[in-house]
Amino acid sequence: xxxxxxxxxxxxxxxxxxxxxxxxxxxxxxxxxxxxxxxxxxxxxxxxxxxxxxxxxxxxxxxxxxxxxxxxxxxxxxxxxxxxxxxxxxxxxxxxxxxxxxxxxxxxxxxxxxxxxxxxxxxxxxxxxxxxxxxxxxxxxxxxxxxxxxxxxxxxxxxxxxxxxxxxxxxxxxxxxxxxxxxxxxxxxxxxxxxxxxxxxxxxxxxx
Amino acid sequence: xxxxxxxxxxxxxxxxxxxxxxxxxxxxxxxxxxxxxxxxxxxxxxxxxxxxxxxxxxxxxxxxxxxxxxxxxxxxxxxxxxxxxxxxxxxxxxxxxxxxxxxxxxxxxxxxxxxxxxxxxxxxxxxxxxxxxxxxxxxxxxxxxxxxxxxxxxxxxxxxxxxxxxxxxxxxxxxxxxxxxxxxxxxxxxxxxxxxxxxxxxxxxxxx
Numbered sequence: 001x002x003x004x005x006x007x008x009x010x011x012x013x014x015x016x017x018x019x020x021x022x023x024x025x026x027x028x029x030x031x032x033x034x035x036x037x038x039x040x041x042x043x044x045x046x047x048x049x050x051x052x053x054x055x056x057x058x059x060x061x062x063x064x065x066x067x068x069x070x071x072x073x074x075x076x077x078x079x080x081x082x083x084x085x086x087x088x089x090x091x092x093x094x095x096x097x098x099x100x101x102x103x104x105x106x107x108x109x110x111x112x113x114x115x116x117x118x119x120x121x122x123x124x125x126x127x128x129x130x131x132x133x134x135x136x137x138x139x140x141x142x143x144x145x146x147x148x149x150x151x152x153x154x155x156x157x158x159x160x161x162x163x164x165x166x167x168x169x170x171x172x173x174x175x176x177x178x179x180x181x182x183x184x185x186x187x188x189x190x191x192x193x194x195x196x197x198x199x200x201x202x203x204x205x206x207x208x
Numbered sequence: 209x210x211x212x213x214x215x216x217x218x219x220x221x222x223x224x225x226x227x228x229x230x231x232x233x234x235x236x237x238x239x240x241x242x243x244x245x246x247x248x249x250x251x252x253x254x255x256x257x258x259x260x261x262x263x264x265x266x267x268x269x270x271x272x273x274x275x276x277x278x279x280x281x282x283x284x285x286x287x288x289x290x291x292x293x294x295x296x297x298x299x300x301x302x303x304x305x306x307x308x309x310x311x312x313x314x315x316x317x318x319x320x321x322x323x324x325x326x327x328x329x330x331x332x333x334x335x336x337x338x339x340x341x342x343x344x345x346x347x348x349x350x351x352x353x354x355x356x357x358x359x360x361x362x363x364x365x366x367x368x369x370x371x372x373x374x375x376x377x378x379x380x381x382x383x384x385x386x387x388x389x390x391x392x393x394x395x396x397x398x399x400x401x402x403x404x405x406x407x408x409x410x411x412x413x414x415x416x
Contacts, residue, residue, distance in 0.1 A: 001369070001370055001371070001372055001374075002367070002368070003367070003368040003369075004366065004367060005265075005364065005365065005366045005367070008265050008365060008368065009263070009264075013263070015378075016262050016263060016265070017262050018378070018379055018380070019368075019380060020259070020261075020262035020263075020265045020365070021259055021262060022379070022380035022382070023259075023265075023267070023341075023343060023365070023368060023380070024236050024238075024257040024258060024259045024267055024293075025236030025237065025238060025257065025295055025341075025382065025387050025388075025389070026235075026236050026237075026382055026387060026388075026389040027234075027236065027258075027259070028232050028233030028234050029233065029234075030232075030233060047259075048258050048259065049232040050232060050235075050258045050270060051229055051231075051232050051235070051255075051256065051270070052270060052353060052355075052356060052358055053228075053355075053356040053358060054224050054225050054228035054229060055217070055221070055224060055228075056217075056355070056356065057216050057224075057228045057231075058356060059231070059232055060353075060360075062258060062259070062260060062268075085232075087233055090402055093402065094403065094414075095416055097403075097405045097408065098405075098408055098413050098414065098416075100408045101409065101410045101412075102410060103410060112413060112416075113413070113416055114416030133231075133233075135231060140355055141353075141354075141355060143353065143360070145260060145268075145349075145351065145360075146349075147260075147261075147264070147266060147348055147349060147362060148260060148264065148266060150260055150261060152268075152351070152353075152360060154353065154355060156213065157213065157216060157228070158212065158213045159210070159211070159212060159213070160210070160211040160216065160227075160231060161209070161210050161211075162209055164209055166209075170223075170226070171226055171230070171391075171392055171394075171395060172226070172227060172230035172231070172391060172392060173391070173395070174230065174233065174234055174389075174391045174395075174397065175397065179233050179234060180233075180234075180402075181233070181234040181382075181389055181399060183379075183380060183381070183382045184379055184380060185407065186379075186404055186405050186406065186407065187379060187381070187382075187401060187403070187404045188401070188402050188403045188404070188405075189382065189383065189399040189400060189401050189402060190399075190400045190402050191234055191389060191397040191398075191399065191400075192397060192398045192399075192400060193395060193396070193397050194298055194301065194388075194396050194397060194398050195298075195301050195302065195305075195395070195396040196394055196395045196396070197302065197305045197306075197394050197396075198394065199393065199394065200305065200306055200308045200309040201309060201310075202309045202310060204309075205306050205309050205320060205321070206302075206306065208303055208306075208320075208321055208322030
């Protein structure tokens with residue numbers, strides 16, 4: 001199948017959303033946990049976490065344009081600059097997915113979707129207890145993407161927690177951590193490791 | 209295991225790179241193809257493609273700080289504003305991985321890594337023939353991330369090509385397209401679909 005820019009423009013809105021949300025390939029499945037300054041917690045599924053750098057350890061994620069109905073995650077982050085990123089595992093994929101409902105701000109998705117808040121000393125935002133791979137993040141900067149009103153939210157990792165079994169041969173193995181991927185808006189995937197190659201230097205490139 | 213920001217800062221550089229490149233979860237495995245205005249082609253593996261919006265259909269990717277040695281992809285895009293994004297499949301994961309070597313600008317990774325250039329009418333940048341899921345992109349904007357010198361490069365989809373078998377029940381299925389994920393710097397994963405849920409409206413949230 002072959003679509004041009006004009007074909008994409010002419011698509012039915014829902015068909016376009018489903019297709020264009022899938023074309024980048026597999027996306028990481030994470031829950032972002034936050035808390036307002038009045039103590040209301042929020043947790044929501046995000047598939048747009050992206051690695052920005054390792055020193056300092058920076059991750060970004062994309063926020064959709066803020067409206068009255070959506071945007072509780074970003075509003076909470078603006079209030080106190082803290083959030084958590086928690087890997088989703090197969091056991092609670094369904095709970096995680098339903099956090100995408102547009103609940104009112106005073107409704108906690110933790111309760112509505114049966115996920116458990118977990119707290120550590122010196123960090124205000126709630127972690128997801130069911131996740132075995134999670135990070136406490138400190139907000140650093142937000143970049144406005146004027147082309148479509150989205151926002152790249154950048155934070156630094158302050159706390160990183162994972163199981164010892166995450167490490168296989170000195171590397172994190174996302175099959176062992178039971179981490180999950182997303183395509184489009186609503187399909188979830190398990191991961192099966194198929195290959196690992198060394199860091200590449202030009203003289204070591206094999207003859208293909 | 210529990211690491212603080214200070215623990216991460218104190219890690220050996222390579223250990224930190226390996227860990228922090230993995231913590232966001234699974235990343236999409238794509239090859240970006242470009243051509244300079246003097247006709248030198250380039251293809252390189254990228255794991256940072258991120259969906260920004262569907263109307264217009266925008267994707268972003270992260271470029272590392274530009275040096276004399278690296279950055280041929282972004283330099284070619286600056287010259288003629290075109291690039292291609294091509295999903296990686298298991299059959300050529302090894303070829304794709306070795307494009308990460310720092311070849312000189314006048315060496316084409318297509319040739320060095322045995323990948324095949326493919327062209328379509330009215331589009332200058334090379335596609336990867338071995339990929340069955342690919343896009344022709346038009347550069348729109350670059351946002352500087354001053355925190356670490358990286359760049360968010362944003363483009364619009366002008367051409368989208370995929371196999372008819374990509375669609376399962378009206379949705380793109382990344383297991384059927386044989387798309388691949390990456391963790392860290394050098395581990396590759398196949399995808400196995402485990403669940404698909406409807407678009408969520410609050411009254412339809414199940415009792416958990």
